[in-house]
Amino acid sequence: MAPPMPHAKSRGKEKGVAASVGDKDSATISCLLSPQTKLRIMATAPSFLFALLAVCIAISTAAAMATAPTNTTGFVSCLTVHIPPGIVYTQASDSYPSVLDFSIKNLRFVTPATPTPLVIIKATKASHVQAAVRCGVAHGVRVRPRSGGHDYEGLSYRSIDAACPFSVVDLAALRAIRVDVKRKSAWVDSGATLGELYYGIANKSARLGFPGGIGPTVGIGGHFSGGGFGLMMRKHGLAADHVVDAVVVDAEGRLLDRAGMGEDHFWAIRGGGGGSFGIVVSWKLQLVRVPATxxxxxxxxxxxxxxxxxxxxxxxxxxxxxxxxxxxxxxxxxxxxxxxxxxxxxxxxxxxxxxxxxxxxxxxxxxxxxSWIESVLYFAFYGTGKPAALLLARGTKPDRYFKAKSDFVHQPIPRHVWESTWSWFLKDGAGLLILDPYGGQMGRVAPSATPFPHRRALYNVQYYGFWWDNGTEASEKHMGWIRDMHQEMEPYVSKNPRGAYVNYRDLDLGVNDDYCGNGAENGYKKARAWGEPYFKANFERLAAVKAMVDPRDFFRNEQGIPPLR
Incomplete structure (x- = not known):
């Protein structure tokens, strides 16, 4: 079954709600040069040309900064007109709590005090995503996408401020997987999980695989949006390196493929973090050969x-x-x-x-x-002899609280540091570290090839704190351990900036200056505090792409890429 046909090259007007929203923005951002030309200049031009380009972008985006005032009643009414009944859940819906909690993986964000979405749209078609975006633009309610619910800070389904109205497009029902063995490719919808993808590939061929992560319940949409690394990355690189096409709903509600969105937009969605550049509904992957054993x-x-x-x-x-x-x-x-x-x-x-x-x-x-698929089960479920059907389980309700942080190491850490580290694991509230080595194919790809910039590191460090007790004391104990451990390692990890992986999102790095209003003049400057650790020099290019494809900053969250004004 083929993916939905996008409006690829015409980028023309579409009928329906808010069809005119954004038309004038497309005109204003055409300031003398095409977006692709602007980005090429940005990558190669001397500083004075970059300054001229920045002025052009600022002029282009100024007219697009205005956002419709929030009208939640109008938003819900708009959804009921353009989306079939039974898949729109307001906070008054009886099923709202179960729909919200379905793919939450962290008990830290299952509390009465957690700000939650006004509406959840469980999209079953790309047109439902389009309608949600258009209704949101027209009525001033921002939309956040959720695929697997593994966002480490829960930003795919919650805000940190109750004063910020938003809705969630839940993509879990968009989970089709179409494998083409002959072409060694697959189309996979964003709501599918890594386990479902691996199962679907293995069901078609024992000699094809995909270099994604270990966690079988991780959603495809978030994994690819951050780059995505796994146990075959030293042979084949990141998951995002194997994305060859995609279908995205942009900030005007248009459905665009790679040709329609352009190469800069396509570059940004393959590692620039989820929820900033539109809602990707489907991805085309180039699969890899795996040995029989x-x-x-x-x-x-x-x-x-x-x-x-x-x-x-x-x-x-x-x-x-x-x-x-x-x-x-x-x-x-x-x-x-x-x-x-x-x-x-x-x-x-x-x-x-x-x-x-x-x-x-x-x-x-x-x-x-x-076999390769048996190795997927081995690392996912800690043992041999597990049935492949386990990969199809989307998980149960969360049973633990956790906090995570990350680092990248470029020079070997001295032995005395490792020896002193053992005392940290004797502390009350101690967590664990995971060390994933790079090299191989990771070091052969340019750091600017995708937004993920950390390819030259020796290895990645993941810090995890887990706990099962409900209470402030337990939370402070475990959160304190991971933050203190992270601080202890500071002299031995990457610097200027200290690196972090966007798929291990960490709000300790900072949040945007204005993540629920109409934009802040210093939004980009403030966002550099967290943006440069995730993306290094690629952050500026991401912000420039954002200014071209979403100048109103409709797709916004606490760590969403801001437009480069």
Whole structure:
């Protein structure tokens, strides 16, 4: 089944609600140059040309900054006219709580005090997304997309300020997957999960796969929007590197494919963070070949069995391993857990470990041969023999609270630091660290190829704090641990700026100056506090793209990309 046909190149007017909204904006942003030309100049021009371009963008966007006053009654009425009954849920709807909670993964945001959406639209067609956007533009109610609900700060379904009216387009019902084995490609809707995608690919071919993340309930839309890395990234790069087309609903409610949106817009949606550049309803992926047999192993090395020495050596070895190997580490309690996926037979990984990392002591009996889809299940569910149908489960209600942070490391951390780290895991409220090595294909792609800029790092660090107790004391204890641990590592990680991964969203980095009003003159300047850690030099280009494709800043949240005024 083919994806819905977008209005690709014409970008013309469409009939329906608010059809004229944004027409004048398209005219105002054509300030002498096309958007594509503007971005090419921005990437290569001397500073004086950049200044002229900035003036042009400022003039172009000034006329587009006005936003309709908020009219929630009109918004709901508009939805009822243009969207079929049964998929629009207001806060007065009996089913509203269950619909809201369906894909929330973090109990921190399931509280009576959490500001929640005025309306949830459970879209089943792209036209429902279009109508929601057009109604929102016409009546001053912003729309946030939600696919899998794994947003670490919950911004896909909540605001941090009750005074900010917004609605949510829930994409969970848009989950079709269409695999073309002959062309080694697939169209997948944003509401599908990674588990559903992997299952759908494996159901068609045992020799095709996709280099996405481990979590099977993670939504496709958010994963690709932030870049998306997983256990095959050293061989194949990021998930977003394999997106070759997409269908997006833009800030005027138009349905555009890659040709229709243009290359700069297409660049921005493949790693620029979810919810800033429109609502992507479907993605076309280039699949990758996988061998008939892969090998996995998990070995535990406690502190008293040279874990500090192994972590120190790992930093040199893991990024330099052959591209077919990833060797990641989970550090928790008083041990380091080394986990590996090798795209080949057991003899190959045993020989590689013996040659490059003999200190780890990997033995033949540690290694398990299996198919690629079985390796997906192995890492997702911690064991062998799991049925593939488990990948289709979208998860249950959240049972824990958590906070996460991230870092990128460019120089190996000294041994004495790893040794001192063990005391942190003895503290009350201690969490865990996950270390994912780069190198291989990650280092062969330019940092500007997509918005994800951290490809030259040795490895990524993820900090996690989990707790199950409901109460302020438990929250402060665990949140304090992760923030203090993050601060402790500051001297040893990336600097100027200190890096962070947008898919591990962290509001501690900062929030936009005006995330629910009509825009702030210094919005871009304020947003650099969090934007540059996520995107480094790519942040400025993202803001310039935003000014061209959404100058009113309709798609806005606390860490949404602001227009470059």
């Amino acid at each position: 892969v090998t996995v192993f998990t070995v535990h090395r406690p502190r008293n069995r040279s874990a500090s020495d192994l972590l120190t050596k790992w930093q040199h070895v893991a990024p330099a391993l052959p591209r077919d190997v990833i060797l990641r580490v989970v550090v928790q309690n008083q041990e380091a857990q080394f986990e590996s996926l090798y795209l080949g037979r057991r003899t190959g990984i045993v020989a590689t470990m013996a040659r490059m990392f003999p200190e780890l002591g990997v033995m033949r009996e540690d290694c398990i041969e299996m």
